[in-house]
Amino acid sequence: MYLHCPFLCLFAPFFVPWACMQSFEIDKSDLLRVKAALEGDDATLQEVLQQYHSSEIAIIFEKLEPEERERIINILPTDEASSVISEMDEEHHPAELLVNLTPEKRSEIVEELDYDDATDLISQLDEEDQKEILDDIDQEDATNIRALLSYDEDTAGGLMNTELIKVNINHTKNEALEEIISQSEEMEEFYTLYAVNDDDELVGILSIKDLIKAKKQVRVEELVNKDFVYVKADLDQEEVAKLISQYNITSIPVVNDGMKLLGRITVDDIIDVMEEENTEDILKISGVSEDEELAGGWRDAVKSRLPWLVINLATAFLAASVIRAYDDTLDKLPIIKAYITIIAGMGGNAATQALAVTVRRISLSNLNDKQAYVTVTKEFLVGLTNGAVNGIIVSMVAVWYDANPLLGLVLFFAMTGNVIVAALTGATVPMLLKRVGIDPAVASSIIITTFTDCIGFLLPLWLATKLLL
Amino acid sequence: MYLHCPFLCLFAPFFVPWACMQSFEIDKSDLLRVKAALEGDDATLQEVLQQYHSSEIAIIFEKLEPEERERIINILPTDEASSVISEMDEEHHPAELLVNLTPEKRSEIVEELDYDDATDLISQLDEEDQKEILDDIDQEDATNIRALLSYDEDTAGGLMNTELIKVNINHTKNEALEEIISQSEEMEEFYTLYAVNDDDELVGILSIKDLIKAKKQVRVEELVNKDFVYVKADLDQEEVAKLISQYNITSIPVVNDGMKLLGRITVDDIIDVMEEENTEDILKISGVSEDEELAGGWRDAVKSRLPWLVINLATAFLAASVIRAYDDTLDKLPIIKAYITIIAGMGGNAATQALAVTVRRISLSNLNDKQAYVTVTKEFLVGLTNGAVNGIIVSMVAVWYDANPLLGLVLFFAMTGNVIVAALTGATVPMLLKRVGIDPAVASSIIITTFTDCIGFLLPLWLATKLLL
Structure with missing residues (x-):
């Protein structure tokens, strides 16, 4: 099962018809029902909406047009409307929805919201809109929200609610x-x-x-x-x-x-924080800026990803310069060309694995010196074993397919060495970053992979030059 | 700041002294204090332990030897001892600690635990140990725990507590x-x-x-x-x-x-589930088996990672065969060797970025047909822009450094094309997998990267053969 899975991943989708989407809470029929009700009069719409919890309406909102959302908010009772808005994901711009309502409706909703939710929403607006909304509402509420707005939104103060007993x-x-x-x-x-x-x-x-x-x-x-x-x-x-x-x-x-x-x-606010932090971790480790909105536009995505790619391009030239430096070896031993890409690629993969395990481990708990030492030893042994197994396979191919046992030997050592370096790099770089106070997830697989590319080209070419020429 | 960061990542750690670890709740001085108390008599130890919350002792346990943990558990009041054991991370084997206690102490602790926590612990033991513990304890407790043990641990039944009002x-x-x-x-x-x-x-x-x-x-x-x-x-x-x-x-x-x-x-049980699922996502997307224990031994790590590497080696031969197929082109245009590794690598990076964003987005909410279509269009535009920018840089290098404008043109088109294919692959493969019911995170960057390697070698070599020879 394990071994078949990735092949399935690559090919299965192309043979299976595009299946219909499913979600646990809300399925397509719910969306269609609301869409149909939106065609009718207010009474019909109200009746249909009554069947849903406010957080379900928030999910349905994700698939509706802005005007449709506005109409629903205007039709819902104030407490329900404010629940829906507070439960909308930030990515779907609940604050914009709020701004487009009439001042009366808007004030009613903001006054109904918990102070922390109101603050979250209002903080997404520009200063002018913030001022307009806060001037309109009950002044005690406004004072509380203004106080909360003064905290950085990523701190306990920005997260807290002032309503308590x-x-x-x-x-x-x-x-x-x-x-x-x-x-x-x-x-x-x-x-x-x-x-x-x-x-x-x-x-x-x-x-x-x-x-x-x-x-x-x-x-x-x-x-x-x-x-x-x-x-x-x-x-x-x-x-x-x-x-x-x-x-x-x-x-x-x-x-x-x-x-x-x-x-x-x-704790419900903390669940949102955890989702946010986990999203950031996955994005950063993959070389995407942590603040890219998952459902954002293509221009924002370019802004968030292009800098990393350009940095990587610069380091890729470094790896390519290794190839240029061994031009002579490549001329005399053209067969090695195909193999060096394999060795460099495998190093990148091994580094990505070690990086993921280490970054996740650090983000769940800190490592002391002894644990760091144990981790490095472990990754060395993992690299040695995985490198040797892959090295044996590659050298067997060299012996059987290219009938070159000495090349096989060179490839075995190069693969083993590169996978060891890769595993060690993937594990030590995030630990070192953590200790100097840099987020370990920025040791993204992209950066680590380029490093292993250099070593991956250098090792087989250097060994081949020494042993085969 | 943004642009400098990755360079810092690579080099800064080597110039900065190995700093001392810090953790918010418990720092090294707490560990040293407990370690020192462990040298003394029971009264001293008891006094020191009284200063810590049970979950703090659970953290300190991570850095202690099994015998030290045992001594502390034996010295703590039963309610405190059971809290510590229930709050220990599964990775640090609380169940083993439990088995090594005397039968009386063990029964006391199990009877004190919430049923769901007791079930979690006992489920980690082999059948014989399970039977022994359950036979020893109060029979009403045993019946409740046996009932909970019958549920799959990854389901609501396996997660629930039967104690409620x-x-x-x-x-x-x-x-x-x-x-x-x-x-x-x-x-x-x-x-x-x-x-x-x-x-x-x-x-x-x-x-x-x-x-x-x-x-x-x-x-x-x-x-x-x-x-x-x-x-x-x-x-x-x-x-x-x-x-x-x-x-x-x-x-x-x-x-x-x-x-x-x-x-x-x-909700506190759910927080643990979320951490677990997020760990699995990061591991799977990086080509590590989801059940690798972050702090596990090297043999387990090899078992969890080697299969993915071997699969990848097989697909790497596919990419290498592209290079072999264009041997003739590489002979006549040796300068292209260094460039194809750059183009292939950049495709891998772009695919990793698109994959991370899409996988995370799918795991937070399902995408309907329209959203899937918008995502594909977005990734095409992102790929086109990022590909073209990197293409221009590479072609400028080819023009200035290698004085070969036609090569620059080939490289520009190859880079742009490969980054577009990469972005589309990274986004569509997880969406397709989700629709056929396969976990999108297994479309790991490793598998996607190999695919983009093939295209990355093929495109420049094919274009060069057509245009430059």
Whole structure:
């Protein structure tokens, strides 16, 4: 199975009819139903839309035209409309949709949104549009959103929501419950309660379970858990995600330097961060700028990819200069031409493998000196084995097909050597980058591959010059 | 900045001293402190360990020897010890640690674990060890764990926890609260309450907030939200993760075909699934078997990577045969040798870029026919632009350095053509694979690159033969 798979990949698609798409939540029939309803009057459309959850409508939106989205938003109740907009992927430009609505509808929707979602949306607009929207809405909401806009969007502050439930540690159980009920009026759901002192400093977290179970006159102070994880507002979002994942918690409080409670980050926001960071990792390792929008236009894609290609072209000339330097050997031993491309190519592949494993490992946890040493030893052994096996195959071809045993020997050593160098490069370069504070994923396979190309041409040509001429 | 970065990557590390490692939660000084305490008596060790959260000890464990881990587990209180074991990464073999404990300690720990965590651990053992552990522990726990072991570990059933809080819809508010307090006795935390009918069938979810706010005599039925998302036990874990991410929920109930409530999956389990799936994606796209353990031994790494390399070697011979077929051209125009490796390499790079963007895009959402068509058009334009720019650079080099304008023309067309083919291949192959039900990530850059190698050699050699000879 394993061995057949890649061949299937290359050829199977061409023999199988273009099948119909499927998605778990929403399939084509849902899209067609909404499309059909869009042809009819508002009442029909409303009836059809009622059958869908707001996040399902957000998915359907991806396949609709801007005017169709606008009509649906205008027809939906405000709470539903704001849910749909907040659940649209940034790639489908929910902020543009917002700007095109009437000022009244727009203000209603923004006021309905959680502050963190509103801030995300508004931050995608230019300053003029931002000002217009914020001037229109309720001024308390506007103040909160302006405060959130001041944080870098990739930090804990940019991610947090200021709506949360906090109770004073001096409250009794019943006072606390009343507090909770009144504070939760405007919140959809809450999971963790935060306990603060009279100076509004965070002193602990309170479990709703413990509160319910407690006797009436017990004070919050006695119930509070003071051993909790929190983050400062300027912490990078990737670190926040690591903490939440590491400690298995569903939300984390955000504080300023004086421990004053600023907001909280919930795990659903972290899931979005994780998807974003993983997209960036896959793109960077493949030599694509991390901010290329997956569904963006071709001009943006050129901007994001061309610089890497041009850099690579420069390094490719380096590899090509190795070939030029051994012109004489190539003249006298023309048969080696075909083989050097094989050896260089295999080095590139082995390096890509080692790079992927190492980059992913580093991004999940740091390596200490001993682990780094073990990794290098491991990759050496992997390179040696994989290189030798491929070296034997290539040399057998040279012996049988080209009837040249000495060439076979040269190719064996060149292949083994190049795959070892490749495995070591793929593993050490990202580890070194990490240690000097550069993102290891930028050691993209493109750059590493060019390096192994040079060695891949150099080794067989040098060995052939020494041994065969 | 952008353009300088890759050069930094290649050379900077060699000039900078090997810096000390850093991790957000735990740094080297923590490890040294625990290591030092391990030299001393149990009291000292206990005192030091008290300063750490169980998930922090789990991180420190990664750098300790098996005997050291055992000693710490034996010294910790049972609840703490079971937390540490459940939070250890599978790669560091928590199950082996468990097996090496005394039967009493082991049983205590397993009984303390959540059922889903206990099942995960036990499933990593061979049948004999599984039987021994399950025979030793409390028989109610054993029955629950055996039931969970029967589900495939990559499905909702394998992921779910059977510990949850359910209330009957006919209960009043106060009866429900009492139910909740008694059921939550053994649970660490709960977020969602499930409402069932007399036949134990799931009819809705209940928010603790609504329950607290309700008047005393209100029945659960009136508070329940019947519009909720649930999954069947056999649903693939990746689909579960998509649902949780899509609907922004913190837990999801798992039911059988008759809607009987079997368990619930919480978002912290989903974060682990997402990390796992993302690791698999990065590995597969780089030609590494998806089940290679990142920190595994070299023999496993060889098993996981060698098959891909051998497959690639076979296809590399295909590319090499193109070079052999044009032996005559290469003889008469030796200067083209160095250029064909550049053109082939650039095609590989362009294909890797298009592949990464497309694979990631497909893994986040499905593409319909129109989006697929737009993607192909976009990649054609990207390939045309990037190919032409690189083509111009290569042809300028041919004109200035090799003083051969006609060669420059051939190289320009070959580069442009190859980069277009590469971009189209990188984008269409994963889309086609997805439509025929094969994982698009197996269209690994290795396979795609070999394909572009063939075209990359063929195009310049064919053009040169036609135009220059």
